[in-house]
Amino acid sequence: MAEPALSIRGLTKVYGNGFQALKGIDLDVAEGDFFALLGPNGAGKSTTLGVVCSLVQKSDGKVSIFGIDIDRDFARAKYHLGVVPQEFNFNQFEKVIDIVLAQAGYYGMSRREALPRAEELLRDLGLWDKRNGNARMLSGGMKRRLMIARALMHRPRLLILDEPTAGVDIELRRSMWEYMRRINREEGTTIILTTHYLEEAESLCRNVAIINHGEIIRNTSVRDLLMELDTETFLFDLAHALDEVPEVPGFEVTQSEPAQLAVAVHRGQRLNDIFEALSERGIQVVSMRNRANRLEEMFVSMVEQGNEALDQKAAAKDKEASA
Amino acid sequence: MNPYQIAIALWTLVIKEIKRFTRIWPQTLLPPSITMTMYFIIFGNLIGSRIGEMDGYSYMDFIVPGLIMMAVITNSYSNVASSFFSNKFQRSVEEMMVSPMPNWVILSGFVLGGMTRGLGVGLIVTVVSLFFTRLSVAHPVLTVLVVVLTAALFAIGGFINALLGKKFDDISIVPTFILTPLTYLGGVFYSISLLPEFWQGVSMLNPILYMVNVFRYGFLGVSDIPVGWALAAIFTFIVVLFGVALWMLERGKGIRS
Numbered sequence: 001m002a003e004p005a006l007s008i009r010g011l012t013k014v015y016g017n018g019f020q021a022l023k024g025i026d027l028d029v030a031e032g033d034f035f036a037l038l039g040p041n042g043a044g045k046s047t048t049l050g051v052v053c054s055l056v057q058k059s060d061g062k063v064s065i066f067g068i069d070i071d072r073d074f075a076r077a078k079y080h081l082g083v084v085p086q087e088f089n090f091n092q093f094e095k096v097i098d099i100v101l102a103q104a105g106y107y108g109m110s111r112r113e114a115l116p117r118a119e120e121l122l123r124d125l126g127l128w129d130k131r132n133g134n135a136r137m138l139s140g141g142m143k144r145r146l147m148i149a150r151a152l153m154h155r156p157r158l159l160i161l162d163e164p165t166a167g168v169d170i171e172l173r174r175s176m177w178e179y180m181r182r183i184n185r186e187e188g189t190t191i192i193l194t195t196h197y198l199e200e201a202e203s204l205c206r207n208v209a210i211i212n213h214g215e216i217i218r219n220t221s222v223r224d225l226l227m228e229l230d231t232e233t234f235l236f237d238l239a240h241a242l243d244e245v246p247e248v249p250g251f252e253v254t255q256s257e258p259a260q261l262a263v264a265v266h267r268g269q270r271l272n273d274i275f276e277a278l279s280e281r282g283i284q285v286v287s288m289r290n291r292a293n294r295l296e297e298m299f300v301s302m303v304e305q306g307n308e309a310l311d312q313k314a315a316a317k318d319k320e321a322s323a
Numbered sequence: 324m325n326p327y328q329i330a331i332a333l334w335t336l337v338i339k340e341i342k343r344f345t346r347i348w349p350q351t352l353l354p355p356s357i358t359m360t361m362y363f364i365i366f367g368n369l370i371g372s373r374i375g376e377m378d379g380y381s382y383m384d385f386i387v388p389g390l391i392m393m394a395v396i397t398n399s400y401s402n403v404a405s406s407f408f409s410n411k412f413q414r415s416v417e418e419m420m421v422s423p424m425p426n427w428v429i430l431s432g433f434v435l436g437g438m439t440r441g442l443g444v445g446l447i448v449t450v451v452s453l454f455f456t457r458l459s460v461a462h463p464v465l466t467v468l469v470v471v472l473t474a475a476l477f478a479i480g481g482f483i484n485a486l487l488g489k490k491f492d493d494i495s496i497v498p499t500f501i502l503t504p505l506t507y508l509g510g511v512f513y514s515i516s517l518l519p520e521f522w523q524g525v526s527m528l529n530p531i532l533y534m535v536n537v538f539r540y541g542f543l544g545v546s547d548i549p550v551g552w553a554l555a556a557i558f559t560f561i562v563v564l565f566g567v568a569l570w571m572l573e574r575g576k577g578i579r580s
Contacts, residue, residue, distance in 0.1 A: 015580065050580070053421045057579050075324060075423035083421045089414035098342070105335025106422035108328020150418070 003067030004028045005080075005158045005190035006052065011061035013047050013214075021047040023214040024061065029207070031066070031157070034184045035192045036201035036222070039211035040303055045194045046086060048211070049160050053083045065158060079107065082156030084147045086163045086194075092136035096127055099135055100150050107154040114153065121149040124179065141172040148176070152183070158190045159183070165200060173197075177204055198299055202226075210299060212306040233291040234271075236261045239284035248277040262291060324423055332424045333432055340436020344402055351402070352444060355394050359448045362390050363455045366512065378514045378545050387452045388539040389511030392473065394448045396506060396531065397498060399441030399474040403433050403481030404494040411485065416578055426572040430482060430565070437478030438471070445470060458542065465550070466541030472557045473534045477502075479564040486568070486577040505531045510539075530560060 006029040013022040022044050029035045039045045050056030052063055054074060063070045065077040090099045097118060104114035122128040125145040130138060138146060144164060151159060161180070165173040181204065183189045195201055201208060202222060209219040218225065241258035251274055252264040261283075263274055278285060324332065344351040363383070371382030378385060410416040419429050452458060460466055480497075488494045509531030515523050526532055533553035540546035546553075571577070 053417075055417055055420060055579060057575055075425065078421060078423040081421065083417075085414075085417065087414060089417045091410070091413055091415045093346075098339075102335055102339050103418055103422070106332050106419060106424045108324050108331045108423075110331055 002031055003064070005031045005033065005066060006192065007062075007064040007067075008048070008052075009062040011048065011051060011063065012059045013044075013051065013056065014059045021214050022051075022058075022061075025211070025214070025216050027209055027216060027219065029158075029190060029192055031190055032184070032188050033190055033207055034180075034205045035190070036205035036208040037192060037194045037211060038198070038201060038208060038299060039194075043211045044214040045211055046162060047214075049083075049162055049192070049194065053081065053160065054078070079154070080157045082151035082154070082159045084144075084151045084159070084161045084164050086166065088143050088147065090135055090143075090146065090150065092134070094135055095132055096122070096135055096138070096146055097131040099146065100153055103150045104153040109154060117153055117155075118149075121152055125149050141168045144168055145176070148179075155187075156189065158192070161191060161193045163195055164193070165195065165197065173200070180204060210302055212303050217302060217306050231264050231266050233262055233264050235289055235291050236263060236278070236285045237287045239286050242283070246278065246281050246283060248274060251277070324425070329425070329428055332422075333428050333435075336419075336424075336429065336432025337435045337439070340402075340406060340433060341439055343406060344436070344440045351398075351440060352447065355398055355444045356447045356451060359390055359394055360451050362386070363452060367455055378516070378543075380543055380545070381456070383456045384543065385514075385539075386512055387456060387458065388542045389509075389535050391445050391448050391452070392470065392531075392535050392538045393506050393511055395441040395445040395470055395474050396477045396534070397502065398444040399437045400477040400481040400484075400502060401494075401498055402440040403437035403478045404484045404488070404498070405481075406436065407433050407482055407485035408488050408491070408494045411488075411578060412491075420578065427569055430479075430568055430572055433482055434475060434478040434565075437481055438474040441474040441478065442470065445474075460542055461544035462541045466538060469534060469537045469541060469554065469557070472554075472561060473538070476534075476557060476561050476564065479561065479568055483564065483568050483571065486571050488577070505529050506535075508532075510535050530556065533557060 006027070008025060008027040010024045010026065011022050012020070012024050014020045025044070025048065027037075027048075037045050037048065047056055051058045052065070052070075054070070066080050068077040068080075070077050094102075100118045100121065101111065101114050104117065105111075109117070118131075119128065122131055125148060127138075127142060127145055127149060130142065135143065135146060144167075148161075148164065164180075165176055168176065177200065180191060180193075184191050191204075193201065193205060205222055207219075207221050208225060210217050235256065238259045238261065242255060242261075245253055245255045245261070247253070248263075250269065254262045256262045261278075265271065265274065275285065367383035367386055371386070374382045376382070407416070410419075449458070484494055484497050508526065509529050510526070515526045515532065518526060527548070533548060533556050536546040536548050537550050537553045537557075540550050
């Protein structure tokens, strides 16, 4: 059986101030996968990826990249790794071309080998015309693409993208998605993505892990996760404003705006029933859409459940202490 | 990484460092040249002519080696300190940390870059000094050896300073409050034989005194201290500080959380 692109076992990180960011997480990402690592801010996503990239020192646990234990031969493991961090981390006063060529040099690529690769990537990512300009003169979206070009210079087999489209406009985000899909599909690059745009994860990724409070609370395929979704909320835009909210047996209906209804549809319920019910009441529906992205709805409910469980645990502890 | 790839990585880093300080030459190469010219004019020409001889040489001839060394020390140190700290500050140090480049290559790349600037400025100051005096070099090999070793030593010192520094102030504290006083008191402008015995003993604790004196010995053939002893001390400092810097880098001091 092929080695997973990334294998994490019992990964723990306790920072100097005593904060336990990771509580012994296990995670496998198969070769060729497009994988999302999701979680609220401070959940432990960036710490996990920081350990994998050697930017954060782990407290305990094992990490292997394509079967190479990072404690035994991190240098060899790093060859397979490309990293696009959350924040811009290049010298803003250097030329675009110098930034990507220097990165190739750090991986031992000769200039003769690196120049055509740099041209290919900068052309693909729409930065070739800017190659002789200072990096600080680039727009935010261009800087993000520069970091992607830099990370791909040495043809990594595993690409880590930490919120790669944060602050990028919709059009550019879509073109970046297309590019990432292409390198995953055509070059077989395994991609691990963290993002706050759950639409992005739903659209791009095949598998997902959700991390909260330093623990993996779900690790499954995006498809399976969405099938577990119990309730979806649909927004119905109406032809006319309503004076009162209609009662529809079996459905939770609320009025979000005078001419808009929000209807919670549970698994097993049919949309036809709500349409028929509204039609019987003379209410005309002009258009319909999901209130939130489906994965977002799932994610929010899981994180909330996790937070509630944690609050209950804390309350029980307090009770025990005061008894 | 195989030796060829390591050589490419090291070359990349050194060239990057050289490009950095040459790109900003009005901040890195020009000011020390002007400052040293002022020293030559004021101390060498104007005041020096009234001082007379020092250790049997004209005052100008006496201070030239010291001033060259002072330029090499401060520039080697500050180049690495400011460049590496700026990499830390802009987080571009992460580019190197995520790469398979060994830590000793990262350290050596910055040190060689700092040495290049230090020696480059030293060369500029030497050329400027030719407008004021005729330089003769008594021991050329020793002169080159000691200036290269000194540049290496202070470049490593700058690296450690940058690793430990948390804000920009931290990388100017050492040059201002430690390096400059030690250089001024390291026999650049006077022979320690002029000092009372007690202060001669205190001066012997100043490592810069050894470097300035051996360098001066290379030019003039006179030194306040034994040359072999001084070379051994410089070499020992280099080995120890390189080891400390590498250990800190391996442990991720100041760069890994």
